[in-house]
Amino acid sequence: MPYADLYDCFGVVCGRAALTNAKPANKPDGVEPARGIELICVTKMSTRSLQGKDVKPLDTIPEDKKVKVQRTQSGFDPFEKPAGQPTSPKFGKADSYEKLEKLGEGSYATVYKGKSKVNGKLVALKVIRLQEEEGTPFTAIREASLLKGLKHSNIVLLHDIIHTKETLTLVFEYVHTDLCQYMDRHPGGLHPDNVKLFLYQLLRGLSYIHQRYILHRDLKPQNLLISDTGELKLADFGLARAKSVPSHTYSNEVVTLWYRPPDVLLGSTDYSTCLDMWGVGCIFIEMIQGVAAFPGMKDIQDQLERIFLVLGTPSEDIWPGVHSLPHFKPDRFTVYSAKKLRQAWNKLGYVDHAEELASRFLQCFPKNRISAQAALNHEYFSHLPPRIWELQDSKYPSLSHSLSLVLSLSLHFSLSPSPLLLWSHRISVIPPPVS
Numbered sequence: 001m002p003y004a005d006l007y008d009c010f011g012v013v014c015g016r017a018a019l020t021n022a023k024p025a026n027k028p029d030g031v032e033p034a035r036g037i038e039l040i041c042v043t044k045m046s047t048r049s050l051q052g053k054d055v056k057p058l059d060t061i062p063e064d065k066k067v068k069v070q071r072t073q074s075g076f077d078p079f080e081k082p083a084g085q086p087t088s089p090k091f092g093k094a095d096s097y098e099k100l101e102k103l104g105e106g107s108y109a110t111v112y113k114g115k116s117k118v119n120g121k122l123v124a125l126k127v128i129r130l131q132e133e134e135g136t137p138f139t140a141i142r143e144a145s146l147l148k149g150l151k152h153s154n155i156v157l158l159h160d161i162i163h164t165k166e167t168l169t170l171v172f173e174y175v176h177t178d179l180c181q182y183m184d185r186h187p188g189g190l191h192p193d194n195v196k197l198f199l200y201q202l203l204r205g206l207s208y209i210h211q212r213y214i215l216h217r218d219l220k221p222q223n224l225l226i227s228d229t230g231e232l233k234l235a236d237f238g239l240a241r242a243k244s245v246p247s248h249t250y251s252n253e254v255v256t257l258w259y260r261p262p263d264v265l266l267g268s269t270d271y272s273t274c275l276d277m278w279g280v281g282c283i284f285i286e287m288i289q290g291v292a293a294f295p296g297m298k299d300i301q302d303q304l305e306r307i308f309l310v311l312g313t314p315s316e317d318i319w320p321g322v323h324s325l326p327h328f329k330p331d332r333f334t335v336y337s338a339k340k341l342r343q344a345w346n347k348l349g350y351v352d353h354a355e356e357l358a359s360r361f362l363q364c365f366p367k368n369r370i371s372a373q374a375a376l377n378h379e380y381f382s383h384l385p386p387r388i389w390e391l392q393d394s395k396y397p398s399l400s401h402s403l404s405l406v407l408s409l410s411l412h413f414s415l416s417p418s419p420l421l422l423w424s425h426r427i428s429v430i431p432p433p434v435s
Contacts, residue, residue: 094162097125097171108139113174116159122174123159127167140168143237146214154205156225156235175235176228179283180221189290192351198224199284200381200388201232206280207372209234210273219279220256221286257300258282258292262307262314263366265300267326274366280375281361288354289345293362304333311364312338319365353380 096117103111103124114125128140147158147170160171179198183190190198202224209216216223216234223236261278263271285293294310296303308314313335314322322328341358342349348358357380360370370378 094164094169096160097123097162097169099125114171116171124172124174126170126172128169130165130167140170144168144170146237150209150212150214152205152208153231154201154233155208156233172235175225175233177226178222178235179224179226179232179287182226183221183287183290187290189347190287192288192354195284195287195351196381196384197230198226198232198287199280200376200384202234202280202283203372203376205232205234206273206276207376210276210372215271215273216276216279218256219276219283220259221283224283257296257303258294260303261366262304262364263325265304265307266322266328268366271366273371274369277361277369277372277375278363278366280372281358281369284354284358284361285341285345285348288347288351290347293345300327301332307364308333308336310339310341310344311362312336314364322365351380353378353382356380 098115098117100113100115100122103113105111109126109128112125112127114123115121116123144158144161147156148161151157156175157173158170159173162169162171189195206216216237218236223234225233225235227233259279259282261271261275264275282293294303294306296306312318313333316323323330341355341362345358348355357370357375357378360375360378363369
C-alpha cells in the first residue's frame with residue numbers, strides 16, 4: 001500500500017489537506033516506530049501553496065520545517081471519557097440517591113423520603129440494617145425477590161436495590177400517604193364512593209398476586225399506599241411468600257392482630273389466598289364505619305371473642321375441622337349466635353350490596369371466603385362506569401398511566417361533589433389503555 005494512501009487513511013489526525021497531492025514512491029525517513037506510536041512528518045505549508053508546484057519528497061524537507069504529530073494506537077476509543085472527568089450517577093449505587101427526611105422506623109429497617117440523582121424523581125428508601133453475624137434478614141430477601149417480578153399499577157414499584165457491607169437498600173416509587181393516614185384525616189368513615197374505588201383497586205392488586213400464587217400475609221391500612229392521583233398500591237411484602245404446592249409449613253405469626261383471620265388465630269398453618277381475603281373484609285368495614293372491625297385490646301383470646309360476638313362461635317357444623325385446630329378449646333369461648341353485620345356496623349346498611357359483600361369476606365370457615373377475582377364481579381361494583389373493566393393487567397407503567405387518568409378527578413378528598421360523577425365524566429374521554 002503506498003504510504004501516501006496510508007497517510008490519507010489517517011488524514012483526520014494528521015492534516016488530510018496537506019497530504020492530498022503527495023505521492024512519494026519510497027518509504028519516508030520521517031516515520032519512525034516508537035514503542036507503539038508512529039511519528040508522522042507533516043509539512044508546514046497550506047494546500048493552496050502546493051497548487052501548480054512540484055512537491056518535494058518528505059525526506060528532502062528541512063528538519064526545521066517539519067512538525068511531528070503523534071498518531072494513537074488502533075485501540076484508541078474516541079468515546080472514552082478522560083480519567084479525571086466525573087461520571088454520571090447510576091442505578092444500583094448508594095451515592096445515586098439523596099436522603100431528604102425520615103418517614104418511619106421499624107424493627108429492622110428505616111424508611112426515608114429521598115430523591116434520585118439519576119432522574120430527579122422522589123423515591124422511598126427502605127434501608128435495612130445488616131448484622132455481620134446474622135447476615136441479610138430473610139424478610140428483606142423475600143420482599144426484594146417477590147417485588148422484582150411484580151409489575152402492576154396497584155402494587156408499589158421497586159426501582160432499585162443497593163447492597164453494601166452495612167445495609168441493603170430497597171428503592172421504591174414514592175407514594176405520599178397510606179390508607180391509615182388518609183382515614184385519620186377523614187374520621188367517621190370515608191365517602192362511600194371512595195370506599196368503592198379503594199376496595200376495587202385493593203382487589204385488583206390482590207387478584208394479580210394471587211393468580212401468581214403469592215400471598216401478602218400482612219394486609220392492613222398502613223400497608224396500602226395512596227398516591228396523589230388516588231391510586232391504591234399494595235406495599236410491604238416482607239411477610240409475603242410464594243405458595244408452593246403442596247405446603248403446610250406456614251407460620252401462624254402473620255398479619256397484624258386486628259386483621260388476622262380466626263383460623264390463623266386458632267393456630268392453623270394450612271392456608272391459602274383466603275388468608276388475605278379476611279383482611280380485605282376488615283379493611284372494608286373500617287373504611288365504611290370509620291373504626292376497626294375487630295380491635296382486640298388484650299391478646300388472641302380477646303381478638304377471637306370479638307370476632308365470635310358478631311359472626312357466632314364456630315362449631316363443626318359450620319366450620320368442619322375447627323375442633324382439631326391447636327388453640328381451639330370449646331370451654332374457653334362463650335357461645336354466641338351469628339348477627340347481621342349491620343347490627344355491628346350500621347353504615348353497611350346505607351350502601352347497596354355492601355353488607356352482603358362484607359359477609360362474603362368475613363367467613364370464619366376459610367374455604368367459604370370469596371376470592372379477589374370473584375369479588376371484583378360482585379354487585380357492589382355494578383354502578384362503576386363500564387370503562388373500568390376495560391383496564392387490563394399489564395406491565396408498569398402503561399396501566400398506571402391509564403388508571404391515573406381514570407382516577408385523577410375521582411377521589412373525594414373533600415365532601416363535595418360526588419367523586420363517582422366526576423369519575424364517570426373523566427372516564428368517558430380518556431384514551432384506551434395500553435396493553
